[in-house]
Amino acid sequence: MAPPFTPDRLAAILRAEGVNVIEFGQWRTHDRAGHGAWGPINGVIIHHTVTTGTASSVQLCHDGYAGLPGPLCHGVIAKNGDVYLISAGRANHAGAGDSDVLAAVVDERTTPAPNEQDTDGNARFYGFEAINLGDGADPWPDAQLDAIERVSAAICRAYGWSAASVIGHKEWTATKTDPRGFSMTTMRERVGRRLATGPGKPVPQPRFEPYPGDGFFRAYPRSPIVTAMGARLVAEGCSAYVSGPGPQFTGADLKAYAKWQRKQGHTGAAADGWPGRKTWDALRVPKV
Known part of the structure; x- marks a missing residue:
């Protein structure tokens, strides 16, 4: 069993991995308590926001919108790599997904293509929204990809997981396309290399570009x-x-x-x- 981190622990493990953490508002108590389970935790889901602008994107993920109350994730990853923590509890980010995918994440094996929506992902995953339009043309700066790598590695390291515990929203449910514009296969390879080093330490870079998928x-x-x-x-x-x-x-x-x-x-x-x-x-x- 993997219980959720306390707010202090979540912020600490991210900072130990070299993440520039910004604590936004009353993030420690801002959650969807009373609207479903929170835990046991099994993995990390990466999203894109379909927005531009840091301040407005963070506020949107914090507040939510009509029909989907916030928080919409646990952290927002800005273009410059800053990570805004907006929740430490249950958040409306993953939604319903495939139980076969969850089983593969728990077993740390390659996930199947999702084709069911029979499992509550909000109970089982930490979610990070990266600011990007998600149109395939909006660039992904190195600093932002580095932050995605670091937050994913920090959580995996703290739980003793491999990089297989990190998936994209589109790998959880067939109803979503995020994240678009970079390969989750390559991102997991990056997370794996980081986990092979000490937290916050320089990660040896490969000479050749890994297969993007x-x-x-x-x-x-x-x-x-x-x-x-x-x-x-x-x-x-x-x-x-x-x-x-x-x-x-x-x-x-x-x-x-x-x-x-x-x-x-x-x-x-x-x-x-x-x-x-x-x-x-x-x-x-x-x-x-």
Whole structure:
């Protein structure tokens, strides 16, 4: 059993992981007590806000809106990496999700695609809302991704969990798409590397970009990862670019990557241009 942290403990473990914590209002007692269970805790869910602006986003997550009272998460992660704590108890962030996903999180194994809404996630997960429009174009600054990594690692470290206990909202329920614009697979790899070091200590960075996941590419992202991928495809003689490559994932990237897949010996559906982990690892895209 994993009981919830006290407010003091939650703030302390985040700060120990190097998070710049800002305690917002009466966050220690601001919760949805009396509207369902709070605990046992099984994991962390990452969200995006679909908003802009720090002050207004924090206030919205604190207050909620008509039909969904706040708090809407436990912490809001700003673009600059600051983390505003707005609750230490039950919050309206996860909603109903799939019991099979919860079982996988508890077992710390890969989660299945969610297809049910039969379990109360607000009782079982800490939730962090990262300020982002969630349109696939709004950038994710390094400081913000670092803070997502740190808050996730802090909670996992305190409970003795692995990075498999961190999921995106879209991995909890098929009714949501957040977070959009970065890969939860890559984020879990980052959390895993951080957990392998001491809290707050520098984390060795990989030489090559980890596989961002199939969903990353199918969202047609705009990212420096795409530029770096394209440069490697050109270097391997697999260019299909009239100009570029550039940060926006396009049909030209699909054609170029299909050439790389064929160069690796793949044919048919295995050479459709959508990057997979095996061919991605072989491409050795420099870390960006």
